[in-house]
Amino acid sequence: DVKVTQSSRYLVKRTGEKVFLECVQDMDHENMFWYRQDPGLGLRLIYFSYDVKMKEKGDIPEGYSVSREKKERFSLILESASTNQTSMYLCASSSGQGGNQPQHFGDGTRLSIL
Amino acid sequence: AQSVAQPEDQVNVAEGNPLTVKCTYSVSGNPYLFWYVQYPNRGLQFLLKYITGDNLVKGSYGFEAEFNKSQTSFHLKKPSALVSDSALYFCAVRDLLNTGFQKLVFGTGTRLLVSP
Numbered sequence: 001d002v003k004v005t006q007s008s009r010y011l012v013k014r015t016g017e018k019v020f021l022e023c024v025q026d027m028d029h030e031n032m033f034w035y036r037q038d039p040g041l042g043l044r045l046i047y048f049s050y051d052v053k054m055k056e057k058g059d060i061p062e063g064y065s066v067s068r069e070k071k072e073r074f075s076l077i078l079e080s081a082s083t084n085q086t087s088m089y090l091c092a093s094s095s096g097q098g099g100n101q102p103q104h105f106g107d108g109t110r111l112s113i114l
Numbered sequence: 115a116q117s118v119a120q121p122e123d124q125v126n127v128a129e130g131n132p133l134t135v136k137c138t139y140s141v142s143g144n145p146y147l148f149w150y151v152q153y154p155n156r157g158l159q160f161l162l163k164y165i166t167g168d169n170l171v172k173g174s175y176g177f178e179a180e181f182n183k184s185q186t187s188f189h190l191k192k193p194s195a196l197v198s199d200s201a202l203y204f205c206a207v208r209d210l211l212n213t214g215f216q217k218l219v220f221g222t223g224t225r226l227l228v229s230p
Contacts, residue, residue, distance in 0.1 A: 004157070033217070040123075042204065042222040043158075050215055058217065090157055099146055099208040099216030100165045105157030 003027075006091050006106040014114050019078040021109050023091030030095060032074035033103060034058075034066065037088040049074055050097070081113045116141045116209040118188075120221035127195045128229050135190040135224045137205030146208035147188045148218065149179055153201045161203075164188060175199070195228045202226075 007022035025032065031050050035043040035058075045058030047066040055066050063085060067075045074093075078085055088110050092103040117140045127133045139145050146165050150158040162173025169181045179190045190203060205221040 009155075035220075040222060043220040045217055048215075048217060056211075056213070056215065092158075097215070099210060100163070102148060102160035102163060103158075103218060104160070105150075107155070107157045 004091055004093055004104050004106040006089075006109050008109050009107065010110050010112075012112045012114065013078075013081050015081060015083060017078075017081045017113075019081050019111070019113075021076040021078075021089055021091075021111070023074045023076070023106060024072050025074075025093040025104070026072065027093065027095070027104070028071065029093035029104075030071075030097070031093060031103075032068065033092040033094075034064075034074065034076045035090045035092065036060070037090055037108070043090065046076065083113050085111065086113045087111060116145075116207045116219050118147075118205045118207045118219060118221040120203075120205055120224045122224050123222075124225045124227065126227050126229065129197050130194055133192050133195040133199070133226065133228070135203050135205075135226060137188045137190065137221060139186050139188060139205075139207050141207060143210075145188075147179075147181065148206040148208075149173065149177070149188075149190050150204045150206065150220075151175075151201050152204065152223075158204060161190070195226075197228050197230055200226055200228045 004025045033048040034046045049068045065077045090108045091106045094103045148163045149161040164181045172178045206218040
């Protein structure tokens with residue numbers, strides 16, 4: 001089974017801090033994704049990556065950046081955390097380029113910015 | 115842009131009864147459609163997908179979905195609901211970008227509550 005591991009289940013940070021969320025997958029997937037999940041809004045794509053050192057903006061990239069130095073690891077960075085970034089963050093990975101393979105998700109990081 | 119809509123925030127059904135969770139889509143070209151389930155404090159789990167072929171797609175945990183091109187719908191169904199099916203369900207559609215890469219666009223989710 002594919003395993004996608006997010007480093008923290010719960011995280012509390014302060015406004016203005018630089019925050020790192022880490023995600024590791026163990027199936028050699030090319031594609032990795034970061035989403036945020038908010039009630040009534042579903043999942044919204046922040047950034048994604050199709051290869052090492054490659055990144056593409058999703059629908060809501062403002063205030064975030066990403067890093068993919070190794071194939072198995074995809075990091076989400078909140079450059080200067082703000083209270084409106086309090087949310088559930090989900091990482092996912094998938095194989096192939098045709099879009100017909102399912103994404104596999106981690107269990108999420110619930111981030112609170114005080 | 116591709117999109118999906120889940121018109122119901124919540125669906126209530128009694129255990130043993132059939133259940134339907136609705137999804138409609140708007141795409142240009144042929145749709146790639148997915149259903150995912152999210153249990154409390156967990157990430158999303160893949161249930162099933164429609165790429166091409168039979169309009170009735172069978173998936174995990176006894177779920178199936180019916181693709182209807184004329185109604186642009188992809189409703190999730192199960193003949194007999196279990197209390198353990200209570201969860202949040204998401205419909206998603208593939209969006210093919212100009213770069214040739216793909217992403218998923220998710221609906222807002224439908225909470226399914228199955229009562230004993």
